[in-house]
Amino acid sequence: MKKGDVIIALDFPSAEKAYAFLDQFQEEKPFVKIGMELYYAEGPEIVRQIKQRGHKIFLDLKLHDIPNTVKSAMAVLSRLDVDMTNLHAAGTIDMMKAAVEGLTRPDGTRPMLLAVTQLTSTSEERMQNELLINATMPATVQKYAQNAQEAGLDGVVCSPLEAKLVKEACGDTFQTVTPGIRFADGDVGDQVRVMTPEKARVGGSDYIVVGRPITKAEDPVAAYRRCVKEFLGD
Ligand code: C5P
Numbered sequence: 001m002k003k004g005d006v007i008i009a010l011d012f013p014s015a016e017k018a019y020a021f022l023d024q025f026q027e028e029k030p031f032v033k034i035g036m037e038l039y040y041a042e043g044p045e046i047v048r049q050i051k052q053r054g055h056k057i058f059l060d061l062k063l064h065d066i067p068n069t070v071k072s073a074m075a076v077l078s079r080l081d082v083d084m085t086n087l088h089a090a091g092t093i094d095m096m097k098a099a100v101e102g103l104t105r106p107d108g109t110r111p112m113l114l115a116v117t118q119l120t121s122t123s124e125e126r127m128q129n130e131l132l133i134n135a136t137m138p139a140t141v142q143k144y145a146q147n148a149q150e151a152g153l154d155g156v157v158c159s160p161l162e163a164k165l166v167k168e169a170c171g172d173t174f175q176t177v178t179p180g181i182r183f184a185d186g187d188v189g190d191q192v193r194v195m196t197p198e199k200a201r202v203g204g205s206d207y208i209v210v211g212r213p214i215t216k217a218e219d220p221v222a223a224y225r226r227c228v229k230e231f232l233g234d
Contacts, residue, residue, distance in 0.1 A: 074102030
């Protein structure tokens with residue numbers, strides 16, 4: 001099986017703050033996640049600059065619109081040369097297929113494309129009562145993951161507690177990228193359902209997304225190294 005990676009969530013409000021953080025890494029070039037906050041603040045230039053510094057990039061913009069619009073937007077993102085990006089599986093299989101088409105470059109290559117199944121901030125109760133999805137959370141996550149696989153996507157973003165369910169539904173090579181990671185002795189913050197890097201790996205996570213346990217650590221480089229060591233067991 002392909003070896004996964006630790007992805008640092010660059011949840012910073014400006015390029016200046018993101019670069020100040022990245023400048024601390026002299027030896028390694030971590031895989032980083034650029035989310036809505038930093039992307040909307042700085043635009044596509046932040047992606048080009050961080051790519052130029054030698055980092056792999058997960059552009060976490062969670063697209064969800066009509067298929068044609070998502071296809072065109074994905075074509076723009078593929079020209080930005082990101083390594084991984086995502087959308088909401090709720091946009092339907094047609095939307096996901098259009099996204100794959102848009103993302104595919106003329107030479108046939110494309111960034112990894114992941115689907116968000118149900119956000120981990122959505123409880124089963126709200127999903128059923130507000131969204132009128134008449135199924136359990138595990139069944140919904142599995143079905144959305146299967147839809148993503150049918151559309152040709154590479155995997156899903158999900159809770160580390162759901163990674164096993166996804167692998168059961170879609171097979172071992174279908175990738176799972178999981179936020180909600182905390183060290184055993186660390187602060188949980190606003191995350192509710194968390195796992196340690198080691199347990200996430202054992203539970204079926206291929207990539208873990210880690211924000212505050214690294215970005216807010218006294219020594220972010222040491223925290224990153226600890227995370228990689230616990231996750232990959234090196
Ligand atoms: O600081 P922390 O480790 O909680 O950061 C986790 C990152 O993963 C944040 O960027 C957050 O937005 C993102 N995320 C999440 N839960 C999801 C999807 C994304 O925590 N279901």
